[in-house]
Amino acid sequence: MNRLSGSKTADLLTSDSCPVCKNYISVRFFEPAPQPLATLGWPETADEAKAMTRLSLDFKQCLSCNHVWNTSFSYDAIPYQINPSRMYNDGSIWQGHMVDTRALLLERVKDAPTVIEVGCGEGHFLRALADLFNDDGRFIGFDPDGSGESGKGLEFFARVFDPLFDVERFKPDLIVMRHVLEHLTRPLEFVQKLAWASGAIEKPLWFFAEVPCIDKVFEAGRLSDFFYEHPSHFSSRSFRTLLENVGDVVDFQTGYSGEVIYALARVLPQDYQASQVTRTESFFERSKESISFIKVQLRNLALSGKKTVIWGGTGKAAAFINLFSANSEDFPWVVDSDETKVGYHVPGAGQLIRSPREIKSDYIDVVIIPSQWRARDISKQIRRMQFSIGQILIEHQGKLVDFQKEEHPY
Ligand SMILES: [Zn+2]
Structure with missing residues (x-):
């Protein structure tokens, strides 16, 4: 493998990706002094021609597909609408x-x-x-x-x-x-x-x-x-x-x-x-149904008067709370296993993020765990803390399901 000197490898990177293959590694190819338009200018007098704006030419070459392009090009500099493109083709x-x-x-x-x-x-x-x-x-x-x-x-x-x-x-x-x-x-x-x-x-x-x-x-x-x-x-x-x-x-x-x-x-x-479009469209449609369905589940849960704790206050948990409108009136109790998050509030919804140690009751009806992949660890933590819970709910396939009783991949 040929190695380049350190200074050269730094030169290779450009912030632009190749317009053909999207590769980000390119090298300087040709950088002349700025030049006037060559085919679309049509100056009518010598003075006008000499006074033409000089435009930057910074050609790079893509190391993947060999394409060469001007990274300083701007369409605004080209009067396509005013001046015709004339191509001599009588040879x-x-x-x-x-x-x-x-x-x-x-x-x-x-x-x-x-x-x-x-x-x-x-x-x-x-x-x-x-x-x-x-x-x-x-x-x-x-x-x-x-x-x-x-x-x-x-x-x-x-x-x-x-x-x-x-x-x-x-x-x-x-x-x-x-x-x-x-x-x-x-x-x-x-x-x-x-x-x-x-x-x-x-x-x-x-x-x-x-x-x-x-x-x-x-x-x-x-x-x-x-x-x-x-x-x-x-x-x-x-x-x-x-x-x-x-x-x-x-x-x-x-x-x-x-x-x-x-x-x-x-x-x-x-x-x-074609196949991805079908999957994406169905995800898109289902996402709307899921939001309505889970909102109804949460509303019913709030009306039932059950003691509910949402476990997690930032990241996926904050996204869950906001997406499904788990507002602070219906769901005031939010705890987080991470003590560094305690004392802050849930973005958007406003619940105070508490330590699980603040849960005074020894019985909680429902714990909602928005981060499905953490549910196993959290249920162990709950057992260690020696309070009992009726049910753990996680979001799966458009609804809240019972983590211990229903089927899910977590
Ligand atoms: Zn390329």
């Missing part, structure tokens, strides 16, 4: 690349598809894709910039695509996202939400994504790739890592001489999510 090799990727989509996606392009810009790619399908299908473009040619001849929405809302609404067969993920500060959030949303439609959903690739940058030591508008820079490894959150990565290729990476993935809601 013949680039056009050839686009033809190749469209052919890949035609091969995979069924006839008459509903296709959404997220960040479609002026819509060239989507329109050409519609031509390839002989306009048979529905072709929908999203782009917050609605100026210029955007959306001409397409079903177009001048807003940000929201996977949670729009997947269910449009029920697409294919979502295309070309040169957009590198603009997001939270690409993982986007793809996870997309996978989640795909659970709402009962047909296959394909996701095609393409981003600039920095694999060559490492070898060539190239620096001008790193400008402000791209907070995220994908290596082929970090891109694959990201897409594995979407489902099955079916095609994964580099194109345009290795300068871009693109992939087609079959979007799948994760199985664990």
Whole structure:
């Protein structure tokens, strides 16, 4: 195992986690002097250009997936709504690349598809894709910039695509996202939400994504790739890592001489999510029923006039007292085995926390022990103190149960 010097290991930690894999260990990658916007500024005079605000570039690289990102990036510095993003794409090799990727989509996606392009810009790619399908299908473009040619001849929405809302609404067969993920500060959030949303439609959903690739940058030591508008820079490894959150990565290729990476993935809601959702929903519903039921049990106990002691005054016990409204009028007696807590009051409810030694009576009807896992120890302590009790109650499966007589795992 290679060891680093002490000063180096300290440098590795960053307070930011990798936007792709959430790993917290990253290293300084590139920290040039602050620079102006490179593609979204559009200054109209030389003076305006020279006076442009300089923005911080603090690129780190994740040691787990190789992703590079600007930890000083802020969306507020980018005038997406005002200035269009213009991408020159008339070169013949680039056009050839686009033809190749469209052919890949035609091969995979069924006839008459509903296709959404997220960040479609002026819509060239989507329109050409519609031509390839002989306009048979529905072709929908999203782009917050609605100026210029955007959306001409397409079903177009001048807003940000929201996977949670729009997947269910449009029920697409294919979502295309070309040169957009590198603009997001939270690409993982986007793809996870997309996978989640795909659970709402009962047909296959394909996701095609393409981003600039920095694999060559490492070898060539190239620096001008790193400008402000791209907070995220994908290596082929970090891109694959990201897409594995979407489902099955079916095609994964580099194109345009290795300068871009693109992939087609079959979007799948994760199985664990579906089963976990069912469990969580039932916990959520049951929690409401449990609170009402135990409140009624406590109310009846208070009305019965039985001498009741709650054993424990902080932590789980305080949570119990507040959750189930075991108020100080109905349940004035709260004791705690921990003498350091004695003399304080129960947070929220206000009962004085007493020492068990203060229990004067030699017979207590009911002891409630909110910390189930301590009930065994507490019942031993009660026996040692030589007063007798009618019943010990603990919370289990939505009700208060008799610790000595009923079934429970404690
Ligand atoms: Zn990472």
